[in-house]
Amino acid sequence: MRQLKTRPFPYYVGIHSLEELITRDSRVCVVNILGTESRKVTPVSHAYSGGNVVAGVQYGRTDKLETPLGDIPVYPSVREVMKRGHHFDVGVIYLPPSAVAQAASELVSFNDALKRIVIITEKVATRDSRNIRFLCQEAGVDVIGCNCLGVANAWDHVRIGGALGGDHPEETLRAGSVAIHSNSGNFTTTIAEYLRTAGFGLSTVVSSGKDVYIHFALAEFLYAAQNDPRTKAVALYAEPGGYYEQEALRMIQERHFGFNKPIVVCVTGRWKKDLLKACGHAGALAGSGDDALSKERWFDEYFGTPVFDPEHPVVSKRGVRIPSIQAFPTAMKAVFQAIDEKPDFAAEGDLSLKLWLRDTLLPLPEALEIPLVTPLKPYDEQLALFNKQVGAQFLRQNMRNTSGASRMDPTTQVAELNGTSILELAERTLEENIFFALARVKPQAEDVRRTNLLLNLFLGLEAADYAVVERARAAHATPNAYLAGVTAALGDPPALRRVREHTRFLIDTIREFSLDEQTARFPEALDAHLAGRLFAPETPPEEERLAVLYKEVRAGARGNIVLRLARHALETAEKQGVHLRDPWTFLVAALATATFWRPLLHKRLSRQTVEDATSYLQTIARMVACSVIDRPHNKRWAALTQGDRTARLTDSFTENAFWVLFNRAPNDVERIEFKYLIGLTLTNGPGTLSAKGAKESVSARNHISMAFVGFLANTGLSHGGNGFEAVEYLLERFRDTGLKDPGSPDHGLDLKALAAQAAKDYAVFKRDAKRQGALRVKPIPCINHPVFKGSPVNIDPREDFIRKQCAERKIYNVFQEWYHRLVEELFHQGVTPNVFCVNIDAVLAVISLKLVWKDLQDRTLTLAQLQELVFDLFLFGRMVGVAAEIIDHRDRGTDLDCRTPLGELKFVL
Amino acid sequence: MQLSGLKYGAQLLQLVDFPVPEFLTGGAASGEIQAMLDRHRRLVVKPVFHVGVGKKGKAGLVRVVDSLPAALEAKRALYFATHQHGTQTLRANGVTFEEFVESDIEIYFAILESTRRRKPIFSLSPWGGVDIETLGPDKLAHVWIDPFIGLKSFDITNALNDLGCPPRYISPLVQALPRLWDLYESYGLSTIELNPIRIKRAGAGYVPVACDIKAAFDQDNPAWRRAGLPPGIFQQDTSPFEAEINQLRTYQGQSDVLDLNPAGTILPFMFGGGANSAATETLGDRALFTSDFGGNPPYEKMYEIARIALRYHLDRANVLLVIGGKANNTDIYITFRGIFDALRDHAAAQGRVAPVFVVIGRGGPNLIKGMVYARDILDSLKLPYRMFGYDTSMILTLEYAKRIDEWWGREGRRRYLETTTS
Secondary structure, three states: OOOOOOOOOOOOOOOOOHHHOOOOOOOEEEEOOOOHHHHHHHHHHHHHOOOOEEEEEOOOOOEEEOOOOOOEEEEOOHHHHHHOOOOOOEEEEOOOHHHHHHHHHHHHHHOOOOOEEEEOOOOOOHHHHHHHHHHHHHHOOEEEOOOOOEEEEOOOOEEEOOOOOOOOHHHHOOEEEEEEEEOOHHHHHHHHHHHHOOOOOEEEEEEOOOOOOOOOOHHHHHHHHHOOOOOOEEEEEEOOOOOHHHHHHHHHHOOOOOOOOOEEEEEOOHHHHHOOOOOOOOOOOOOOOOOHHHHHHHHHHHHOOOOOOOOOOOOEOOEEEEOOHHHHHHHHHHHHHHOOOOOOOOOOOOOOOOEEEEOOOOOOOHHHOOOEOOOOOOHHHHHHHHHOOOOEOOOOOOOOOOOOOEEEOOOOOOEEEOOEEHHHHOOOOHHHHHHHHHHOOOOOHHHHHHHHHHHHHOOOOOHHHHHHHHHHHHOOOOHHHHHHHHHHHHOOOHHHHHHHHHHHHHHHHHHHOOOOOOOOOOOOHHHHHHHHHHEEOOOOOOOOOHHHHHHHHHHOOOOOHHHHHHHHHHHHHHHHOOEEOOHHHHHHHHHHHHHOHHHHHOOOOEHHHHHHHHHHHHHHHHHHHHOOOOHHHOHHHHHHHOOOOOOOOOOOHHHHHHHHHHOOOOOHHHHHHHHHHHHHOOOOOOOOHHHHHHHHHHHOOOOHHHHHHHHHHOOOHHHHHHHHHHHHHHHHHHOOOOOOOOOOOOOOOOHHHHHHHHHHHHHHHHHHHHHOOOOOOOOOOOEOOOOOOOOOEOOOHHHHHHHHHHHHOOOOOHHHHHHHHHHHHHHHOOOOOOEOOEOHHHHHHHHHHHHHHHHHHOOOOOHHHHHHHHHHHHHHHHHHHHHHHHHHHHHHOOOOOOOOOHHHOOOOO | OEEEOHHHHHHHHHOOOOOOOOEEEOOOOHHHHHHHHHHHOOEEEEEOOOOOOOOOOOOOOOEEEOOHHHHHHHHHHHOOOEEEEOOEEEEOOOEEEEEOOOOOOEEEEEEEEEOOOOEEEEEEEOEOOOOHHHOOOOOOEEEEOEOOOEOOHHHHHHHHHHOOOOHHHHHHHHHHOHHHHHHHHHOOEEEEEEEEEEEEEEOOEEEEEEOOEEEEEOOOOHHHHHHOOOHHHHOOOOOHHHHHHHOOOOOOOOOEEEEOOOOOOEEEEEEOHHHHHHHHHHHHHHEOEEEEOOOOOOHHHHHHHHHHHHHHHHHHOOEEEEEEEEOOOOOHHHHHHHHHHHHHHHHHHHOOOOOOEEEEEEEOOOHHHHHHHHHHHHHHHOOOEEEEOOOOOHHHHHHHHHHHHHHHHHHHHHHHHHHHHO
């Protein structure tokens, strides 16, 4: 085959001088311009280069890319770019590897004026790279890459392709007289930075890539460097693999082209010579003749000098090989002296160890102790700024149908909340799970204590709120409806806003004054800072619960910097004879911040969540308070929510919630069963209606309380009602059995016979229903499951887990045992094709019924109340999981991100 | 991703109907071996190595046998034979019993990518069966291939004629060899080497038979999966750590790791091919593994990588090192968040913080934000650290990490534990 050749090369090279490789006149089209990488890099390159990107391609889309110099138009194909009259001579490809060769072909096919293609993509198959070379050689197009960061011309302020010089190319790409060719994109910038410390700037730099095919290789680079009047010397970085360097030096030595500029080269990768598989760049493997040692030898022979020794710098006019990249500045200096040239500008800094950040934990031996230095500009200002920040930060993204809080394992059907299985969470108390929903970590003892205090503090209810509940009940509204009514009215009251402001103040103060647990003495300036913000001469109004808060703040101040700071504020106010301007909100803020301080430092939760923590706790407590079943007779509820409420502030919130629903204290077994009920309903993943309701409300930028309303509005009888259906069914089957205690294995009932009768009754019901032409027969609640089916004997692992846990603890539930007999009997009587599973909903039903069985028998609980109670139980668990969902969506989501795209909408007749 | 020998090589060659000798694997019963001896009179017994290693004949690892006892003795001797390859000692895992192909000529043939010519080339010699490096240019031809056409018959004919191949063998080779381009091109190969191809008489004609094969696959070309080779054969030389990290391999961000020294004490997160090369060289055998996590990995990938690396190596490490030059496009904040979130979660899962000294030398976008993030996590875990600015030499940082490593092993860890537990 004949081949296009440009002398002195036996192949096509369209670049005579580095000066012309890319210039201010180069015009660029970027393919996959809106891809993740390009979206960030292209605007910076475009602005740095004076606006040289004329258009972009994003397959299938017409769009634009915003840049500081205006929008770049984006078209669905290269053909379309050309059709729209855009002219370009450089194509840049950012596509995934499998599409790169196609894009190169497209660029070549539709643009006769194309001169260069820069391919950023890594992991392009060698076959594709080879085909790109053949294609472009035939078309007379130069290729840079693949797997590279492109090219930059520091004299003309042009950067094409990748991100050489990072976000601020002007910092690194200083004009000067050294040209760089580097197998490593990162080292292209790093070498430029190093050279700058000795006063050397750049002419043109090329990140060559380090795949098997290097399309713009050393030979043509050196040829172009020789012809570039700006370039006085060349800096090279080479790695094992390929004979490119040997070929370039051979062409020089055989005088295929003249080259008399010095080269400083660093070859690394001796360690790769024994490898039997590639690592990092496509390096030489064992046994080949292109390993690092061979490359070092090629250069040493060319230079005629040994490797550079900074202590005794000897170089030739041809240059020198350096042992590591840190020798670039000194070696380049020596080389410039050898050719009687001067650096481009005064040296800027040096490469000595500069310690920017260190711990204060452990003193090191003198030889290892390096003094801390202030980072150079603008990093010093950034450090001051970021020092004030604390907590996790999340990338904003579309969170529709997406969650960082919950997920459902499709195989086990066990949902996780904040990375922990609900089966594990079902072993924890309500307050522990509330803390966990917010903090994403298990609480420590003092966290639980403070969480209880804060929750109980908000367990109040205004008379007006209860009027809403009563009116809704009278209108047969479901519990979610009246909870929603009260919750919606919560809004974002001034007190909560002040708590948030205090929280912000506490966090800012701690960061600004660099306070932590190790702080031995508070700085003097702190007192004035506190006084200016917190103190007032007036005595604040008396409040019954303030004393409890003062006590808690003082008691917890030993190990927690937030409470230490709060106590210090109290003591300073006392000393100065003044008072806290707003003690209630300040103390609540201090306690809430202290509660979540550890996970905040561990970056488990965002600062916003800590600021909002009180809102979450208040909303949850208010919903629990509203759920009282038998208000007139529930004295504990009255004590908790009205009148003197200081007595029970540090009680377990689980205990109080149990009282609200059942009007009695739980016994040890009931305490466990109650935890199961709450834990198992925490979440069912982000696809549930309840989670979606809350997420959509956040997406509409509602207050936290309204996000809970979104959740409440999206629950209904199919949630709590399903549990009630099962309870009703069980009641029907056990009504006349004389069962006294469902928790006693000595119940005296013949469960097998009861189950057999139920199976028989269902068989008759099913037969009759079919005879009457019913297409779908109403199933028995809580058996069978769309995933756990099809085996001879089916088990829902979640139900099985709880059953085993109960067995281990010797907790018996007659209804659950009966359910297991029932599924067997249904199979034996031919009603079901195999033994159906007893599903997780049954656990909720059997525990609920067991908890109220005595009350029902005593007629202290009506069926209507039971229905409410079952619904409330579901809401109690789910509201905690939903809190995590709301936090997650507020942290990560964007406004209106829950909208359904037009393309997914359907219209039906 | 390499294979050598006929055990799997035959499967590959049969994809393009390239003849191979009849062979049995090491598990063959004595009766089967005897039956094969009856058919072919002589057998070649070779050890099975999973990577492409050469010079087996020279090392005495190829035996020609003509009796069952000799075959079984060769199996015993070669089944777990070791072979020195560079500085590495490889161990065989099995043998093959191959039909001895009578031939008065041995052909060498290979296809590979030539970086001298930036083209695929084929290398051909009718003087094969020997170390190819020993052949002079009069006995070995290198001819470039047009990838859009493939191997051209006239190129093969001309090369064989020039090299003095007996004319009677030229036609069968010209018919058979072009198929190897189809194999090379269609199944993601980056090298294929047949040495020797022996030519056996078949009726009135001749058939070239590939008696040994070495092949390497391009792991960036998914076409290798089409060959239907058992995927396990490429995993046998991969450590569990490498295998787990390899599963994260996508085009977004590098995730290359290679276990280096299980007794190493520095756990290095290296960023960029250059840093990978320079840091591995500087750290020497202190590094537990070598890595390249550059290329702006997304948070999820970086977190997973770090989680795996910490699980495998943290308990053995004195120093956790994060090293790279001044990144161009890798978001330092994202990568640091991934690493240090994983460190925090690792400690939470273990219920304890592994005592380790953290050294960081890095530059790039969002550097300070990333460093502050790392600092906050390390402070909360009460781990000691030093972070150097990008205006520090990477090599000096590496040297410093080595000094910390040495001190930590000697007394630093003890002093740290005393400080934190007091």
